[in-house]
Amino acid sequence: MDPLLHWIKIADDVEELVFSENNIATATPNGKNICVARFNANYFGFAYLCPHAAAIMANGYIDTKGNAVCPLHQYKFSVQNGRNVSGEGYFMKTFPIDIRADGVWVGMK
Numbered sequence: 001m002d003p004l005l006h007w008i009k010i011a012d013d014v015e016e017l018v019f020s021e022n023n024i025a026t027a028t029p030n031g032k033n034i035c036v037a038r039f040n041a042n043y044f045g046f047a048y049l050c051p052h053a054a055a056i057m058a059n060g061y062i063d064t065k066g067n068a069v070c071p072l073h074q075y076k077f078s079v080q081n082g083r084n085v086s087g088e089g090y091f092m093k094t095f096p097i098d099i100r101a102d103g104v105w106v107g108m109k
Contacts, residue, residue: 005107022061037064044079045095
């Protein structure tokens with residue numbers, strides 16, 4: 001784990017996160033909105049706003065390859081590393097999610 005990360009609890013249990021049919025939930029650690037994706041039984045944190053046109057990423061969806069798809073222009077970003085996989089050259093901020101016995105935690109710098 002990155003020693004520079006500050007871990008913030010976002011839920012007591014993963015069941016508290018409200019995932020819509022698009023497999024994206026939102027959380028607000030320290031007053032900052034983020035998205036949490038559920039993909040293949042894993043959880044990934046990423047930016048609430050698209051780095052291209054500031055659309056709300058929670059209104060998009062997670063595709064079959066595990067990419068967050070922006071609802072505005074359908075730009076795709078890997079939820080694992082933030083890389084823009086549809087070729088436009090943008091980068092989306094990501095945050096590690098850790099499921100622990102005492103809750104769900106997100107790592108932030």
